[in-house]
Amino acid sequence: xxxxxxxxxxxxxxxxxxxxxxxxxxSLRQAVMLGLVPPGRPVTIRDVANxxxxxTTPVREALRRLSSExxxxxxxxxxxxxxxxxAARFRELCELRIALECHAAERAxxxxxxxxxxxxxxxxxRLDDANDAGDRERIIALNQQFHRFIYEANPxxxxxxxxxxxxxxxxxxxxxxxxRLKDFYQVDRHSEAMAALRRQDPLGLRIxxxxxxxxxxxxxGTNELLKAYVESPDSIx
Amino acid sequence: xxxxxxxxxxxxxxxxxxxxxxxxxxSLRQAVMLGLVPPGRPVTIRDVANxxxxxTTPVREALRRLSSExxxxxxxxxxxxxxxxxAARFRELCELRIALECHAAERAxxxxxxxxxxxxxxxxxRLDDANDAGDRERIIALNQQFHRFIYEANPxxxxxxxxxxxxxxxxxxxxxxxxRLKDFYQVDRHSEAMAALRRQDPLGLRIxxxxxxxxxxxxxGTNELLKAYVESPDSIx
DNA sequence: ACGAGATTATTTTGATCACATTCTTGCGGC
DNA sequence: GCCGCAAGAATGTGATCAAAATAATCTCGT
Numbered sequence: 001x002x003x004x005x006x007x008x009x010x011x012x013x014x015x016x017x018x019x020x021x022x023x024x025x026x027s028l029r030q031a032v033m034l035g036l037v038p039p040g041r042p043v044t045i046r047d048v049a050n051x052x053x054x055x056t057t058p059v060r061e062a063l064r065r066l067s068s069e070x071x072x073x074x075x076x077x078x079x080x081x082x083x084x085x086x087a088a089r090f091r092e093l094c095e096l097r098i099a100l101e102c103h104a105a106e107r108a109x110x111x112x113x114x115x116x117x118x119x120x121x122x123x124x125x126r127l128d129d130a131n132d133a134g135d136r137e138r139i140i141a142l143n144q145q146f147h148r149f150i151y152e153a154n155p156x157x158x159x160x161x162x163x164x165x166x167x168x169x170x171x172x173x174x175x176x177x178x179x180r181l182k183d184f185y186q187v188d189r190h191s192e193a194m195a196a197l198r199r200q201d202p203l204g205l206r207i208x209x210x211x212x213x214x215x216x217x218x219x220x221g222t223n224e225l226l227k228a229y230v231e232s233p234d235s236i237x
Numbered sequence: 238x239x240x241x242x243x244x245x246x247x248x249x250x251x252x253x254x255x256x257x258x259x260x261x262x263x264s265l266r267q268a269v270m271l272g273l274v275p276p277g278r279p280v281t282i283r284d285v286a287n288x289x290x291x292x293t294t295p296v297r298e299a300l301r302r303l304s305s306e307x308x309x310x311x312x313x314x315x316x317x318x319x320x321x322x323x324a325a326r327f328r329e330l331c332e333l334r335i336a337l338e339c340h341a342a343e344r345a346x347x348x349x350x351x352x353x354x355x356x357x358x359x360x361x362x363r364l365d366d367a368n369d370a371g372d373r374e375r376i377i378a379l380n381q382q383f384h385r386f387i388y389e390a391n392p393x394x395x396x397x398x399x400x401x402x403x404x405x406x407x408x409x410x411x412x413x414x415x416x417r418l419k420d421f422y423q424v425d426r427h428s429e430a431m432a433a434l435r436r437q438d439p440l441g442l443r444i445x446x447x448x449x450x451x452x453x454x455x456x457x458g459t460n461e462l463l464k465a466y467v468e469s470p471d472s473i474x
Numbered sequence: 475a476c477g478a479g480a481t482t483a484t485t486t487t488g489a490t491c492a493c494a495t496t497c498t499t500g501c502g503g504c
Numbered sequence: 505g506c507c508g509c510a511a512g513a514a515t516g517t518g519a520t521c522a523a524a525a526t527a528a529t530c531t532c533g534t
Contacts, residue, residue: 020516044487055517057294060488061301068305070398077524078488088393095344096395103336107329158329158406161307162337162399169395256489282514292491297514314498315514 007043008036009051020054025062027052032071032082035172039082043072071168085173094217097166101147101213102206104163105193108154109205112197120149120197124190140175143216146190150197174216189215245273246288257291262299264289269308269319272409276319280309308405322410331454334403338384338450339443341400342430345391346442349434357386357434361427377412380453383427387434411453426452 012027028048031037049059063080066072073083083089112120123146130138144167151160189212196204249264265285268274286296300317303309310320320326349357360383367375381404388397426449433441 019514042487046487056488057516061298064298064302065305068302070395079524086393089395092344092391092393092395096340096399099336099340100399103333107332154329156323156325156329158307158326158333158403162333162402165399166395258489281512283512293514294490316498 007041007047007051009048010034010036019058021058021061024048024052024054024058025065028062028066029071029168032066033168033171033175035175037082039084042079042081044080066168069165069168071165083169090170090173093166093170094213097163097170097217098210098213100159100163100166101151102209104151104154104159105205105209106202107159108151109197109200109202111153111155112150116149116153117194117198120146120194123149124194127190136175150193170217246285247271247273256295258295258298261285261289261291261295262302265299265303266308266405269303270405270408270412272412274319276321279316279318281317303405306402306405308402320406327407327410330403330407331450334400334407334454335447335450337396337400337403338388339446341388341391341396342442342446343439344396345388346434346437346439348390348392349387353386353390354431354434357383357431360386361431364427373412387430407454 009027009031012023012030014023018026037043043063045056045059045063048063049056052059063072064074067074067080071082072080074080123142127139127142127146130142147163148160151163189208192208193205193212196202196208246264246268249260249267251260255263265274274280280300282293282296282300285300286293289296300309301311304311304317308319309317311317360379364376364379364383367379384400385397388400426445429445430442430449433439433445
């Protein structure tokens, strides 16, 4: 029946106390983040409902939520799809990420005490290991964890949801960058950032953060990789 | 019947081609923006559905969407409410607004040509008039329009949704500030911003923007007004 | 006759609702 | 005070209706 031949969803395992809505949301979010949903192709409620074997209501709510977070785009036609990436949009998102996260880091700095710095170093250590092992999934996860841990040190959270939104929009392409890169300079940047945190040096922190983000993203944004992807996504994925 | 004595919703008129969902969303958004929903008091789906005389489904989706935009908060209990404002959170939101909007303005600057500058000046002129007339509703609306017009000059939009989210969270309190203020310095700041745009001077633009936002918000954030509100909202509203 | 563009018909998709189910919470008996 | 039960509230389902996309047909000028 309902064909949906080209749409594959990861079928995340369902957590114990989780509502259907949350489960569908997590699944779709992950699918978008990993770039499994082809940009431009409409994502219909019924297709997703059929694939995940749930009714339409939770699916529509999950799609709507992702639209609110700019991970999906709602057209006038009521069609929902993954927005197309362009070089210009990618550049905008990079700069936005830098502005947002430098700000977040600076506002969180005063709350990074000794114990928290040790925890952060531990995360970085694990990231280092994953790096050596070449485990991409873990590298992405731990890198996000590293950044999140810093920003969330600030107990008065306002930025993190916005940061997540930008991550969601960049998600698939960051993965793309990693899939081609052999080694990462990020570890050094992370060390610089941690040193700046230890010194409580706002400017140093900003510089390290910006460098870290740029290192991670410029490999996609500037070279021909993004262009190739934009033109024919399937050839790379 | 359904009591909900203290919850009043503006009952926006329903636009022609609008779905129930969109209408409920607009109504709730406006209510939150104007501070009509008391923070801390749970907003139940049923209450809203009864007040607006629609079924629960569109209400739930509207509430969920506002939660995604950080205008509402979903507790573990599945209860939904307007997050409480604290002095610290307010400060965070101000700084976030400044960081975001300075960035947005700077990224939009190259796209502000002659014709667009004239349009901007026209908006500012109308704002000036509203200011003289003391029409608060229009002042708020036009001020937002002024800022939005600048940021949206950038054709590769990524920031505006994030800015809207912050506006939503600050909304009620900005209104609060205006309700007490006699005159505004913003007009001058707007002139400075326009001058900087004309010169294509990034630093000057940032300075003017930051000053403009600070002028609008510090009156709430620093003085006893916010404190009074946080302690007993009803005494001020 | 032929084909580009408009138009209608069919089918797909989204929106809304009422009801069933599941979860939370607050009350009252012990 | 604690436990359990009942009322209230939210989630999820399937049905129904309206809107939009796609397919098929028609019109008209050449």
